[in-house]
Amino acid sequence: MENLIEIDNLSFSRSGRTIYDNISMRIPKGKTTAIMGPSGIGKTTMLRLMGGQLLPDSGDIKFKGESIPNMRRTRLFEVRRQMSMLFQSGALFTDMSVFDNIAFPLREHTKLSEDTIATIVKLKLQAVGLRGAAQLMPCELSGGMARRAALARAIALDPELIMYDEPFAGQDPISMGVLVKLIKALNDALQLTSVVVTHDVTEVLTIADYIYILADQKVIGSGTPEEIKNSDSPLVQQFLQGLADGPVPFHYPAGDLQTALLGASC
Amino acid sequence: MLDWIAGIGAANIAKVRSFGRATLMLFGAVIAKPQLVKNVPLTIKQIYVVGVQSLLIIVVSGLFIGMVMALQGYTILVGYGAEGSLGPMVALSLLRELGPVVTALLFAGRAGSALTAEIGLMKATEQLSSLEMMAIDPLRRIIAPRLWAGMISMPMLTLIFSAVGILGGHLVGVDWLGVDSGSYWSIMQSTVEWNKDVMNGIIKSLVFAFVIVWIATYKGYDSVPTSEGISKATTQTVVLSSLAVLGLDFVLTALMFGIE
Numbered sequence: 001m002e003n004l005i006e007i008d009n010l011s012f013s014r015s016g017r018t019i020y021d022n023i024s025m026r027i028p029k030g031k032t033t034a035i036m037g038p039s040g041i042g043k044t045t046m047l048r049l050m051g052g053q054l055l056p057d058s059g060d061i062k063f064k065g066e067s068i069p070n071m072r073r074t075r076l077f078e079v080r081r082q083m084s085m086l087f088q089s090g091a092l093f094t095d096m097s098v099f100d101n102i103a104f105p106l107r108e109h110t111k112l113s114e115d116t117i118a119t120i121v122k123l124k125l126q127a128v129g130l131r132g133a134a135q136l137m138p139c140e141l142s143g144g145m146a147r148r149a150a151l152a153r154a155i156a157l158d159p160e161l162i163m164y165d166e167p168f169a170g171q172d173p174i175s176m177g178v179l180v181k182l183i184k185a186l187n188d189a190l191q192l193t194s195v196v197v198t199h200d201v202t203e204v205l206t207i208a209d210y211i212y213i214l215a216d217q218k219v220i221g222s223g224t225p226e227e228i229k230n231s232d233s234p235l236v237q238q239f240l241q242g243l244a245d246g247p248v249p250f251h252y253p254a255g256d257l258q259t260a261l262l263g264a265s266c
Numbered sequence: 267m268l269d270w271i272a273g274i275g276a277a278n279i280a281k282v283r284s285f286g287r288a289t290l291m292l293f294g295a296v297i298a299k300p301q302l303v304k305n306v307p308l309t310i311k312q313i314y315v316v317g318v319q320s321l322l323i324i325v326v327s328g329l330f331i332g333m334v335m336a337l338q339g340y341t342i343l344v345g346y347g348a349e350g351s352l353g354p355m356v357a358l359s360l361l362r363e364l365g366p367v368v369t370a371l372l373f374a375g376r377a378g379s380a381l382t383a384e385i386g387l388m389k390a391t392e393q394l395s396s397l398e399m400m401a402i403d404p405l406r407r408i409i410a411p412r413l414w415a416g417m418i419s420m421p422m423l424t425l426i427f428s429a430v431g432i433l434g435g436h437l438v439g440v441d442w443l444g445v446d447s448g449s450y451w452s453i454m455q456s457t458v459e460w461n462k463d464v465m466n467g468i469i470k471s472l473v474f475a476f477v478i479v480w481i482a483t484y485k486g487y488d489s490v491p492t493s494e495g496i497s498k499a500t501t502q503t504v505v506l507s508s509l510a511v512l513g514l515d516f517v518l519t520a521l522m523f524g525i526e
Contacts, residue, residue: 051399080401091396105400 004029004161004193005050010059012042012049019045021217022059027161032187032194034208036201037215038239043197044088046214047163050195051085052076063161081109083161088169090150092138098125099134102153109157124152128182144175151182161193162186168200176200180207201240205229213239288484295409295483308411309418316377316412316479317419321426323376324369328427331364332356332434339435340443349445353454356435357428361458361467362523365428367515370474373420374507378482381412382503385486386496394487409483416482420475421468428467466522473514478507 005027012020019042027033035043048054049061052068061068063079071079092101102121106112112120125131128148138146147167154162164183168176184207187194198204204211205225213221213228213236221228221236228236238246254260335356343349385408388394397404432454439445458464482503489499 048395053395053398077401077403080399083399085396085399087392087396089392091392093393094391105402108400108402 002029003027004064005195006060006062006065007050008060008062010049010061011057012045012054013057014045018217020056020214023214023217023219025212025219025222027193027195028210029193030187030191031209032183032196032207034196034198034204034211036197036199036204036211036213036239039199041214041217043199043214044165047085047165047195047197050163051080051083081157082159083163084154084157084159085163086147086150086154086165086167088166090138090143090146092141092146092150092153094138096138097134098130098136098138098141098149101138101149102156105153105156120156121152124156125149127155127186128152129178142175144171144178147171147175147179148182151179151186155186155190155192158190159192161195164194164196164198166198167196168198168203176203183207201242215239284488287488288480291405291409291484291487292413292480294403294405295413301406305406305411305414308407309414312411312415313419316373316381316415317423320373320376320419320423323372324423324427325430327368327372328360328365328430329434329437331368332360332431332436333438335359335364335431336435336438336443340439340445349439349443350449350453352435352439352445353432353450353452354457356439357432357454357458358463360428360431361463363515363519365424365431366467366470366474367511369420369424369427369471370478370511371508373416373423373475374478374482374511375504377416377419378478378503378507379500381416381479381482382486382489382500383496385409385412385483386489386491386499389487389489390491390493390496409487412483413479416479417472417475420478421471424467424471462522466518469522470515470518473518474511477510477514481507481510 003026005025007023007025007027010020010023011018025035035046037043045054049056050063050068052071055069060070063083066079068076068079092098093104096104099121102124103117106117106120110117121134122131125134128151130145130148130152133141133145133149138149141149151167167179167183171179180203183194183196186192187207196204196208205228208225210224211222211228212219215235221231221233223231229240231237234246237243336352339352339355340349343352343355385394388404388408394404394408397407436447436450440447440450485499485503485506486496489495
């Protein structure tokens with residue numbers, strides 16, 4: 001199987017805290033790969049590393065065999081045209097209508113006529129079911145609609161790779177279902193490679209072809225949804241079943257409670 | 267004690283690094299590969315936002331400052347029978363000092379703070395990141411047009427401020443207090459020199475504009491993307507750029523008018 005992204009022995013730390021310690025991952029081409037893990041372990045950071053917005057301390061990230069951290073800025077910008085990212089907040093430009101938001105990357109990167117752009121925008125909006133909302137401003141959209149509009153913008157340039165940052169966070173069950181269906185449909189119809197970062201277990205098990213579970217700065221489990229479900233790793237099972245305590249501790253690292261309480265009273 | 271010294275060192279290193287980042291930002295936005303054709307429409311839009319929308323506060327302040335100057339100047343000058351010199355007094359102080367400085371302070375409060383808050387919020391809502399991921403450089407797309415718009419708007423605002431101030435002085439001095447209109451204008455004309463007074467005022471305003479928009483855009487771009495961080499960045503913009511304007515004004519005045 002051909003890999004679109006290969007991550008080798010990646011280490012990354014921020015303000016003195018190690019986020020990743022010697023991680024390796026493969027993102028196969030044309031598939032949906034999910035990266036899961038408890039909040040706060042830097043799943044979004046992984047996407048930013050793949051997009052070249054952050055530089056790793058050591059290790060390498062290859063996009064189509066080309067090392068992203070070692071790219072020159074101009075080349076990086078060329079490569080980024082082949083990828084796109086759906087941000088958690090949607091990150092629509094608040095001073096433009098939905099239509100202009102989706103037309104924005106087309107206007108910036110292509111020399112298409114306004115007529116052609118309008119056609120493409122309408123098709124993309126139709127795909128996410130928001131053609132009727134083209135003239136609304138981002139502040140007039142609900143959270144789910146904003147994310148769908150952002151998705152339309154993310155596919156405007158027909159990228160090869162889409163990175164979804166927590167696409168299901170804070171969505172009601174209906175919009176969640178819509179998004180799951182959209183991500184799957186886009187992947188099948190456009191032959192895209194998708195990377196989904198999330199902690200919504202059930203949704204991911206239905207759409208992902210391959211899953212990586214991150215915790216404790218490392219990959220603690222990987223495999224197809226079936227393999228993950230049957231994993232005998234206690235960490236993976238704690239995550240899948242949502243247990244409060246287990247190998248991933250409930251408590252943020254702290255000293256002994258007794259000492260802390262008695263120490264304060266003395 | 268050692269910690270204290272280390273703290274001073276760390277604070278200074280942080281300042282120098284911040285200055286370095288600001289310079290890099292400026293370089294990336296203005297010098298590295300300017301895209302003139304794409305930037306012109308964006309810059310015009312920003313001129314409307316930072317320039318045209320600042321007009322009201324500039325005109326009103328200019329009018330009142332001119333009126334107050336005429337009133338104050340008249341009460342002093344009339345004691346020496348020199349109320350005919352009211353025109354040049356108002357014009358010179360406005361063109362050389364008050365025009366550039368007060369416009370700059372108002373501009374920092376009105377447009378500078380807005381720039382910082384806008385860019386900071388763009389950062390907080392991931393709009394800057396999303397531009398980067400769309401392979402569009404936010405320095406060129408967001409920062410550069412705002413820098414240019416400030417540099418273009420400020421000298422014009424300064425000239426408008428001074429002109430309105432001179433008219434305000436006329437309103438009080440001539441129409442109300444009865445100074446001769448002919449002497450108000452003609453002595454002003456014979457005293458004010460184009461290069462020495464008008465041009466120096468414009469140069470001052472250009473320098474102030476550069477400093478204000480640089481500080482404002484950098485503070486927004488470098489802000490911590492939380493509500494607290496943006497409020498802090500906005501405050502810093504107004505405080506830093508006001509202090510920078512006043513300090514630079516002294517330096518510029520010393521260079522321009524200090525040594526005859």
